[in-house]
Amino acid sequence: METVVGVEWNDEGKDEENGVEKSSSALSSPKQIADPVIYKLVRVEGDGRLVPATDDELMEVGDFLEDDKSEMHDVADTVQTLGCMCNEGLSSEKTLIESSEGLLKSKNSKVDACKLNARLEECFPSSTLSLKDNHINQFGDTGGVPKPPDKMMESGSSAAAVCAGLNFDFSKLKGEICLDKLSIRELHEVFKATFGRETTVKDKLWLKRRISMGLTNSCDISTTMFMIKDNNLVKKGDDEGSKDVDGSFTHDPSVGTIDVNCKGSPSSIGSQSEDHQIGSGKKLRNHGVDLDSGSEQLHTEQRTAKRMRKPTKRYIEELSEVDSRDYSQRLMSSPKNAGLGQIAPRSFARPVRNVLSDGRTVVTRLDSLGGLGVHVPYVSRVRRSRPRKNVMALMHSFPARCQMSQFFAELEKDRQHSVMSRSELEENLRRTQADSSGDNSDDNVVTVPTAKGGMRRKHHRAWTLVEVMKLVEGVSKCGAGRWSDIKRLAFASYSYRTSVDLKDKWRNLLKASFAQAPPDDVMNSRKPTSMPIPEPILERVRELAETNARVPPNLGTSKPTVGSRNSQDTMSGYL
DNA sequence: TTTAGGG
DNA sequence: CCCTAAA
Numbered sequence: 148m149e150t151v152v153g154v155e156w157n158d159e160g161k162d163e164e165n166g167v168e169k170s171s172s173a174l175s176s177p178k179q180i181a182d183p184v185i186y187k188l189v190r191v192e193g194d195g196r197l198v199p200a201t202d203d204e205l206m207e208v209g210d211f212l213e214d215d216k217s218e219m220h221d222v223a224d225t226v227q228t229l230g231c232m233c234n235e236g237l238s239s240e241k242t243l244i245e246s247s248e249g250l251l252k253s254k255n256s257k258v259d260a261c262k263l264n265a266r267l268e269e270c271f272p273s274s275t276l277s278l279k280d281n282h283i284n285q286f287g288d289t290g291g292v293p294k295p296p297d298k299m300m301e302s303g304s305s306a307a308a309v310c311a312g313l314n315f316d317f318s319k320l321k322g323e324i325c326l327d328k329l330s331i332r333e334l335h336e337v338f339k340a341t342f343g344r345e346t347t348v349k350d351k352l353w354l355k356r357r358i359s360m361g362l363t364n365s366c367d368i369s370t371t372m373f374m375i376k377d378n379n380l381v382k383k384g385d386d387e388g389s390k391d392v393d394g395s396f397t398h399d400p401s402v403g404t405i406d407v408n409c410k411g412s413p414s415s416i417g418s419q420s421e422d423h424q425i426g427s428g429k430k431l432r433n434h435g436v437d438l439d440s441g442s443e444q445l446h447t448e449q450r451t452a453k454r455m456r457k458p459t460k461r462y463i464e465e466l467s468e469v470d471s472r473d474y475s476q477r478l479m480s481s482p483k484n485a486g487l488g489q490i491a492p493r494s495f496a497r498p499v500r501n502v503l504s505d506g507r508t509v510v511t512r513l514d515s516l517g518g519l520g521v522h523v524p525y526v527s528r529v530r531r532s533r534p535r536k537n538v539m540a541l542m543h544s545f546p547a548r549c550q551m552s553q554f555f556a557e558l559e560k561d562r563q564h565s566v567m568s569r570s571e572l573e574e575n576l577r578r579t580q581a582d583s584s585g586d587n588s589d590d591n592v593v594t595v596p597t598a599k600g601g602m603r604r605k606h607h608r609a610w611t612l613v614e615v616m617k618l619v620e621g622v623s624k625c626g627a628g629r630w631s632d633i634k635r636l637a638f639a640s641y642s643y644r645t646s647v648d649l650k651d652k653w654r655n656l657l658k659a660s661f662a663q664a665p666p667d668d669v670m671n672s673r674k675p676t677s678m679p680i681p682e683p684i685l686e687r688v689r690e691l692a693e694t695n696a697r698v699p700p701n702l703g704t705s706k707p708t709v710g711s712r713n714s715q716d717t718m719s720g721y722l
Numbered sequence: 723t724t725t726a727g728g729g
Numbered sequence: 730c731c732c733t734a735a736a
Contacts, residue, residue: 628725629724630724631724646724647725650725
């Protein structure tokens with residue numbers, strides 16, 4: 148399948164790279180403001196390759212999403228820098244893409260998952276894939292036709308991933324998440340668990356892709372530790388993680404090599420063609436006749452690309468709010484992970500006065516979305532009322548937005564979703580009564596009676612896998628305890644997660660990770676509770692817990708915790 | 723303000 | 730999640 152994927156890369160972690168002593172204060176140093184976030188467009192080939200997007204492609208992206216018959220060109224040697232937030236001229240506009248491309252390119256002839264696996268194995272020897280070795284071999288031996296992960300295997304091998312039950316139970320996955328065998332409904336479960344919101348899309352491939360990307364792409368979570376292989380979520384070895392420390396990011400991108408398609412699936416060939424089908428033929432069904440034929444609400448997910456449309460006021464407001472938020476984000480210590488979040492880099496917000504045909508004048512600001520300069524009306528960040536639920540759909544209609552892959556759009560949605568949470572809720576609350584239309588339904592906000600009288604709002608926002616992963620990674624980078632740092636770094640775009648929340652969640656994760664996985668049977672009893680954390684993640688948590696315990700947050704000379712995880716893996720020198 | 727722990 | 734003590 149040809150998917151244009153924006154890949155974000157930033158030099159977050161530069162400090163580590165340079166081996167510069169990073170005092171705790173360094174994290175919040177203004178210097179970070181200059182840290183760039185760069186988007187590059189790449190295409191994920193059906194065989195898992197990442198191919199840089201060509202100019203043409205860039206131009207086409209919009210159409211791509213909009214035009215069923217559009218096709219991506221296969222030729223490509225230029226990596227486009229779509230957008231560069233903050234400053235240009237970043238030294239290290241390294242490239243995950245490039246490197247990853249080189250890494251994976253070789254196996255283009257045969258669209259064979261095995262190859263890829265083998266390839267990956269080469270690059271991330273031993274420990275890296277330790278978790279998955281059997282898995283890989285299995286695939287390899289079966290000539291690309293993976294053994295269907297079913298219960299049968301579960302018992303025998305830890306590699307077996309089991310995906311059954313309507314309530315997606317990650318705990319049963321023994322370290323891997325297999326998306327292939329899931330039903331649409333199950334995929335919906337996973338999707339929700341992953342992104343924290345529902346989806347109505349019924350396209351399996353679409354779902355799988357989304358989920359996979361959501362879990363692996365660096366855009367949202369640095370892919371330092373997890374990767375999707377053949378539709379399985381796997382944990383990368385520590386040596387990978389150490390990359391941030393020694394500066395060679397180069398390999399990381401490989402993780403971003405989301406190989407959702409070359410699976411994995413019952414028949415590599417079949418799936419392949421299947422993909423193309425989607426890739427060119429029905430194309431996400433964006434406009435197909437079947438586009439939610441008679442379905443309920445707008446399938447926002449599927450509308451990520453409509454025709455260019457003048458941004459609606461609501462959209463503008465949304466955007467403005469985001470901007471303001473970013474501004475106020477206090478020096479934004481690190482754009483990291485803010486990812487596509489920073490839609491409109493502060494630097495580009497220059498008001499411009501325009502005169503409309505009808506005589507009115509509006510002030511617009513240059514919005515550099517996707518590298519394009521667009522003027523959008525400038526309005527106060529204050530929103531009059533809660534945005535419609537599907538405001539996101541509108542967002543996605545916006546031209547520049549289409550520059551980003553659906554994936555980006557998706558993540559963006561996720562982010563947006565999060566953005567308009569707390570503050571907004573409070574705002575609305577303050578606004579008391581008023582729009583009953585602004586149903587609180589979509590905000591998991593309920594008021595709970597508090598012991599001491601009043602009613603208190605209780606934000607119960609289930610943690611999504613993505614968030615958990617970000618948290619884990621944050622801890623690995625900053626160390627447990629430095630919640631505010633982690634908050635800033637990894638959760639800059641998640642306004643509703645406070646450092647305390649992170650702390651609490653981590654506490655829970657620890658608990659979960661050390662509690663031996665209950666026998667499936669018991670667990671199996673349809674536990675409507677929170678989603679189980681995938682084993683790979685729990686494992687990571689354990690590791691971090693250990694290394695953090697052994698090497699208490701030592702401030703001072705030695706870089707606090709960063710790289711502490713290397714303490715264990717002697718394999719580091721390997722790569 | 724941020725952390726750490728208890729509720 | 731919330732609250733609070735302590736730093």
